[in-house]
Amino acid sequence: MKNSNVFSNHSEALNSTGFLFWRISNEWQRRINASLQSLSLTHTQFVLLANIEYLNKKENPVTQADLGSHSGTDPMTISSVVRSLEKKKYVLRKSHPEDTRKKTLILTKEGRSILKKSISIVESTDHEFFSNFQSTDQNNSLQKLLRKGFDSIFNNR
Template identity: 40%
Template sequence: MPGDLDTQYPDAQSSPGLALWRASNAWQRRIRAALAPHDLTHVQYVLLASLTWMDRTEPVTQRDLARHTELDVMMTSQVLRTLETKGCVRREPHPHDRRAIALHPTAQGIELANQATHDVESADAAYFAALTTTQRESLTDGLQQLASRARLP
């Protein structure tokens, strides 16, 4: 019969998947708006900020960065090329592995990552302000648990 959805939920509001979808879309709109003045897409920001963070301790390869961000290696490669063209990332021979290339944020990339991070964190704070500290911590724990389970074979 038209309009008769066979679902376990009594209404759409009861679906955790739909709630996550709606919350994620609303949050992503805020993040896109925060990143627009920096001329960065969300994935460009995630890779640049992650590289800037990771580069503090040891040389970072494309595979390391893809693993850290849980992005596909090919997508990581394409986005890194764009960031390289923008002058935010440079590639150098890896100091410990002749076969590998080490990625580094440029001074411009570090500055951009820090400026964008400030705006992203402000957008996060505004978005998550609707929750108490305890609710935010529970949400973060729950999302990390779901993400961790998704990594299992």
């Protein structure tokens, strides 16, 4: 096969940091979704449940806009997923006490229960997935690199 690099500076996809990151991220998300199937939750539903609980511990009241900003999720997805979580009786949406155009979000008793179960599943899946790195030092290095990237991308907006 002729080696033609018409579209990339990389001789192969596996030499591209972006491609590697994309493939690993997709596989990690696939495994998280598979592990959450037993609870009839998607990864996005889990992330939003966890963020609602986290934000309610930090600030009150928490709006859908707060949730979107903190989780990096677009408003249409927030609205759709929160509606599905509300139908499952995991989330309660109420009018904001100061601005009735806004909705505040809190977890129900059922929502906290499913969150507790799902955190255990997700953390176990994370541990199994990231244990593919050879050592704790490599896991710590990956965490530091990801945090540095996160901070430079999201804290400089």
